[in-house]
Amino acid sequence: MSDEYVITPVVSDPNLAASGDEVTDEMKLLENAVQELPANAVKELITHEVCVRCIFRLFNIHEGIHVLVSPTILYSIIEKATKLEAVTTKCSQMPEGKSNICSICLGVMQFSYRDQREMLVEKDHAADFAMMIAESVKEKYHEITSFTLEVSLPTLIIENESVILSYMKKKYASEVWFQEKSSFEHIISVKDALKLSITNSLEVSLGVKSSVSDFRIRLTYEHEDDTSAENKMGKNQCNKRIKSGMYGLRNGFVKCTNATVQSGDVSDSNFQLKKVGMPCHMALTFSQAPVYIGGRYLKLSRNVSQTRWIIDDERKGEASVEELIGENILPMCNGDGYKFHAAGREDIDVRMLGSGRPFLIEIQNARHLPSQESIKEMEKKINGLQSNLVRVKHLKILGSQGWSLMREGEAEKQKQYAALVWISRSINEDDLETLSSLKDLKVLQRTPIRVLHRRSPLDREKIIHWMNIEKIAGSSQYFLLHLCTQAGTYIKEFVHGDLGRTHPSIGSLLGCRAEILQLDVTDVKMDILNE
Template identity: 60%
Template structure:
């Protein structure tokens, strides 16, 4: 009977996890949305006076962009004005393609009579935003519109779906032509106070239609030029649910201050007597308060708007206090969780909280910090077939891309998933750690396994020679090698050795200290004597963090054979040996630019000492102690001027490094 209950609970848990995997595996169809926009001048009368405005497809405000997370937006903009034109997409992240952002300096303006096609992807984004013209003060004439990015259909949001969804664009407005306003600013003047406030391009009469009893979402954006605005609806409260793409704690407000460029989403419920109500927008923090009104119209209303227009909060402090109340939804819901105390929340931690409680309820079990772990892996059959046909290089690249958050999808890779997902369950124990110091005696041994195009570089690796002996003693599945820094394959590691850790995955046995001593002796007595080990011992996982902390503070000592283009003189020896705490600037070396960021770093050479080599006037032995992270080879030869000063510039001649050894690694206070 007891086993039957456990089996039933497991089936419930499996059903929950498989359902979750199907949600994850669902892909969006046709993620491309195409627009063709023609930007022209036209006559508009938002304040009751005719003036020249900027229209998009003869619309003021411009057409609204409606999209779904991960959609690709292809927008072909034809500039039919008499001057250059640019559109900026407020809040759209434009990852890895900032040149599409529409700001002069990253994007070239569209010349009159020409067109440009923007290619945007709203990658991993949801929420309310807007677009606007970013050149020539065109925003004062129009050319702006709303952007809404909805969540994908199977992705839940933290509130029930509303009956309808309205975009509300509010902003201050001038009757003066935008070119005259621009000239005033160009001549050193200031903008005068605006003439009024618009709601969706209207100074009065903007209407939102609602049905009694329903809840509606309003996406409010301040698209104005300079004034913060207060938004409110007579006798209706607003529940804030999103700010510029982030779900918020759902606080209730009677009015909201919306500053220039901000976008808010609120929910309102039609729960008042059936009549019409004022929608009010007024300027904030200005000497003269400008106010405009619209209408919230109930479908069965028999009475027009009436009563006093609701007033905005008076004190400035109210606006600051409102801003303090806006908090992220997850932080509000899970504020007591320790993982949420940091500013950044990992996807893994967020999913863990969401999935863990239902699993505990389904299984009738508790979760704790036991060393025993269960890992659930989701895949498709086609994925496994792909993995079997991949080369080592392709598999390594795919793994790197996944770890970096990039799936390297082609433009047409989105498709429906028709095959079932495969759920794999792996049970394993937490890793165990071993520490020590290693020596590397060969100039043909890399620190870690080094494979290029399926060909091994070097005779062996420190990682394999040490880890390969420890793993069998632990009866583990695999191991990872960690070290306090690294040396090139042609550099020996001598002196007191380099600190390292071996992390053994899913070990079924923890070897005794006597066994570790025997492993140490086996490595040290190896016939080829490629590497050596000392102080091998079992340690706790906290020592990994301690080693990383000490690594930043460590000093390293080297011995290098150096050749220079002229004979070594006594004054050279004295000059080099007298240099203490020498500051050098090093740009990322040419030899590693293909895999490291192009940065400039300041490093310190603590001291140097020179020994002559008998029988050779152009060679000498250089001993030096440096700050961690110093590129020694580049310090000697200068790396085409990318390291300054260098040994070559100090001596005033060409210098080359012939051999290099690490003679000591000092961690922290050691």
């Protein structure tokens, strides 16, 4: 190969790469950096099937990791700088510019991998690999505002790198270049090098920045040799390694014979790194942090449960608030599923009126982030259902803090009710005065009999903040009870006493039997989603 050559960045889509001037500048920095590489050490790494990008990585030459050119050009740079004929031979052996699978990165830094169909995929450039990822993102997600790139690698990569580093340190520790530069210390990991090489191209292609984001792009690499019985034995015997820098090895050296790592000295005669015939499997997955859409719901029917209620494959009630809201919001967000959360709950036969009960719909892995206009459409669609069982208002997108506020409100806020009550005798003015005069009445409630099958048997102290009685014309034993209570109070039991498990109760306060015939929730006071 001639000493003179022309460096031409090869990029599948010029819009993905940095500008020509930027690439040229990086190439010049790369050329200058490799001038000082020790030729014998480079030759040693090439002999042991270490790819060109890992060579640059081991010598902390970052330009060689993410510069947007093919491996052939990178090898030619090394050849010119080190004048190694071995590099020319290496390049001549590469079919169509492809190298053998790297014994350290197992193809990761060569952008070679096997997909889920066991098909071999090979990309020459970081930009091409990033483009493949970006196209997959765009197929499933129409709107993202940023992304986080996550990479998971097999431990075999760390182990093989430790073997190589140990061998190189042992062999070249006495060399001047090694002592002057403290070579192979604090090297960049394969994981970080991969991120460094593709992040910029991903940002350009997706049109958003990489940051701490709700949207995650995850590359999961696995290698069959990493899970074999032979390799597991090697891992167990490698636990005595002493780490230094990124991976370790200060005083201990390891050798690899027949793919089993053992403690001991390393020499040219017994150093043997297992050949890697195929690159890793790579699975590309995406995940979006949950989108929370909150509001208040009104339940207008006494035959609708708050959540799905199915016993022995038989549905209880006409429907559920959860389904009526969630099934209409989910398609508009194109998510994988949803979870329904509310600030407390009411029984199936209790209506939720007045200001409504705060709720959250947690949309999982939403591919479409709703706008204010689409939120209004959701509200209109739910309120326009012919069944007219449930209505919603004040829908809005909330951050994850909405969940914390919801749980806080469920336990600590006040709720107002209206109940139709029957008592076993005629009501009089003294009864009205007795109940209306009670303020912040402390009530001790044992877990009600009707929910003992699903709730722990506990004693709960709750507060009835105030009560008012409204007479019903033409009836002496029926009245409307309006009351404000601490969240979590069992209202039905407060009226009839639950066989003495709730005390005091309306029945005990009036000295007669009391039953609740109908109950409505009229207000749930919370800081979140107030009108």
